[in-house]
Amino acid sequence: MNARFKSIADHALLVTLADDISDDAHDLVIALDKAIAANMPVGVTETVPALVNLLVSFDPVVTDHAAVEAHVRECLEAVEIQATEGTVRRVKVCYEAPFAPDLEPVASATGLSTEAVINAHLAAKFDVLMYGFAPGYAYLSGAPEQIQVPRKQTPIRDVPAGSVIIAGAQCLITTLTMPTGWSIIGRSPTRILTGDPKHPFLFDVGDRVTFQRIDLATFERLNSETSHE
Amino acid sequence: MSEAVLSVSFAGPLVTVQDAGRPGHMRYGVPASGPMDRLAFDAANAALGNPQGISAIEISLGGLMLHCKEGAVTLAITGGEFVVEHGGQKTSSWTILTLQKGERLAIRAGTAGSWAYLAFAGRLGSEDWLGSQATHSTSGFGGGAVRTGQSLEISEAAIRGDRLGAIPQPEFPSNGPIRVVTGPQDHHFEENAVACLLADVFTVTDAYDRMGMRLKGPLLGLDGALSIPSEPVVRGSVQVSGDGVATVLLADHQTTGGYPKIATVISCDTDRLAQWRAGQPVRFTSISSAQAIEDVRHFTVQKTRYLEQISVPRGSLEQRLIRENLIHGCAFD
Structure with a gap:
């Protein structure tokens, strides 16, 4: 599926990468999380990886949903799914x-x-x-x-x-x-x-x-x- | 500069040490915690001329009684309309007073508000966890609960004679319905559920603590037996359990959960809602996410201006009257 973006109140964006739980979905969540961490846009305060989605929290005084979404879309395009090689x-x-x-x-x-x-x-x-x-x-x-x-x-x-x-x-x-x-x-x-x-x-x-x-x-x-x- | 020692003659449940909070650890299951009403907390520190965000005590409806054993300290009490008793005088929260050796101070639930803040002209000695003294209530990590029989130690305790008296209350927060942005799972509910959330009146129940506030009201029907993969949740998430009951998650919320969220309360309104009590009616109104950003930015500008104004020492009574007239006259348009 294509990534879905949902605005959470004034301070976060929920990026959903799959409807159902799978290893591939979780690997993509982790890859996107790492890509954002490697290139944190101004105003993003933290990211929270879960099973099929990633929460991106931001300071609403500094940035907004549209700017954060644009950045996440760029990160997502560059991301390559690879099996997780965690410690x-x-x-x-x-x-x-x-x-x-x-x-x-x-x-x-x-x-x-x-x-x-x-x-x-x-x-x-x-x-x-x-x-x-x-x-x-x-x-x-x-x-x-x-x-x-x-x-x-x-x-x-x-x-x-x-x-x-x-x-x-x-x-x-x-x-x-x-x-x-x-x-x-x-x-x-x-x-x-x-x-x-x-x-x-x-x-x-x-x-x-x-x-x-x-x-x-x-x-x-x-x-x-x-x-x- | 000296030390003041206050013994806790009585502390109700959920009286805790809070600083500005510990954001940045949600990925490890740790919510930011911090004050339930961030504006009242910030006002208490600002009115004493303290640095922003230093530790204060959050007082629940259970109340707090202190007895000054050593030294003396000026302190600020803000939040809601709590009853403050000191030296035979009964006043209300939003006040600054000096507690002298041998004196007692009682802060009890009053006519309104669920949380009061007690800040000191000095440093409250307290435990630190992950760089913050904010108490995560379910684990007790951080500064922790304040308990009957313990002592509070205030280092660098100061007397601030030029700051005594009433603190002007903020007049800019909205008194309209609680603003939400619908979603992220609004599409998983029965057709009329969102309309129901926005049109009907809900009531705060006593199932209310630092983790969240359960509401009584029309049941919000899920579209089928839905189970979504557990996902991140935030302060302000309105989650709906399988039986259709809505709960607003607050400062000590779980960081992930599998209940669908019909809407999320915008940040400045979570703190306003947190001051409400069991039995109070709650109305919600929906705004766009762009409007939410605009509203919160506007709130932040007004809050910054307000905190600057109350952080100026009051000086003499005459100077104080002039300044408070100025504050009430022009600042809160």
């Missing part, structure tokens, strides 16, 4: 009992052993699709079909930060104590909110993520070295 990030995860209350239910729902669920999760390569919901909540896609389970009927309250949760093809490492209806299969000492002012978020949209298994003792040691915000 690979490794996230440590402990799948042991106190941290994985839903490992058994996922295993029985999928007809696998808990070890097979863990191995499928470890074998997968995830893509960082977008952030949303809360600070540092990065939606990763790429859970293998054999471990895909739907969301629960009722969310569980007070799920601790660092929980590794899955629903459908998606996976997420939580950054806050929050309710979730996703299945909790482990806990990670790796911080998505890094606390490093130079690189405050571990992932950029488009990065690749793989998980590395650690035991309880390693988790306890690493977890005591880092602390949540």
Whole structure:
């Protein structure tokens, strides 16, 4: 489809590149995001990549929708779709009992052993699709079909930060104590909110993520070295 | 220059530290946060002669009571029509006073407004996150919630005798319907939904916090069982859940979401709407995006002029009267 441009109030432009979610659509979103970042027009304040669209925010005192749209159209013409070659990030995860209350239910729902669920999760390569919901909540896609389970009927309250949760093809490492209806299969000492002012978020949209298994003792040691915000 | 220490005798829920906000991190799930009413917040700092955007306290309808334990400090209270009690006197927000050691200050919900701002002639000590002290209420990141029993430390606390008294309230904000630009998903609604949004009267409900304000009113029917791919949302997005109920997203909004957005409130009107309370009627009017830019630019010019005017020290009572006459006489055409 041709790109669609929609004016958002006085301060943003929503650029929609596809109607449906696909790898190609997301690759194009990331490519356009990079093209704009490499050539930020005057007045553009930030861009927000999502699944099939990109939000371009601007200062209405400095520029307007028409000027921003013209610039985005130019960037879009020059963009070449290429498979995302994001940085690979490794996230440590402990799948042991106190941290994985839903490992058994996922295993029985999928007809696998808990070890097979863990191995499928470890074998997968995830893509960082977008952030949303809360600070540092990065939606990763790429859970293998054999471990895909739907969301629960009722969310569980007070799920601790660092929980590794899955629903459908998606996976997420939580950054806050929050309710979730996703299945909790482990806990990670790796911080998505890094606390490093130079690189405050571990992932950029488009990065690749793989998980590395650690035991309880390693988790306890690493977890005591880092602390949540 | 010295320090003032204020103990918090009582703080209601959602009383938080806010500075001008932390724009630029929406791609990481972080909204800009900052004050719900940016004009009232800016006015509090301007009226004290503070640099723009430094941290102040945003006070909810729950209210705030302080007891000055050490030092003394001049402070400004703006936003809505809150009740301010100090030294046996009862006044209203849009005032500057000095809190002396041993004195108490209470700020409570008054006749109108949902948010008041308390700025200090000095620096409020507070936690920083991603370069800003603005509190993101759902995580508590940033300066954080102000809680009963804690102390507020104001460094470089100053007494500004030439700034005491009433702050002229801004008269330029529109008092007409809330202006929206329709979309981006207005085409995904039943034929009459947009007309309904613009013609009917909605009501603010008590499902209202820093993330958003749910409205009561006619249900806005979606065109079929629609599910759009999750996409970026902004402060001011009017999103409609599956049951047809509209919610206006505000300062601590989620950064992406899958509910369709029927319209977006223009930036200066989100802050006006944020001051309304449960039960108040809301009317929307639709303008073009070009008109939205024009209106917001006009608002910005008037706001800049207003902030400059109130940032001038008042001096003596006589000088003050002359200046306020000037402000009311010619500035707000």
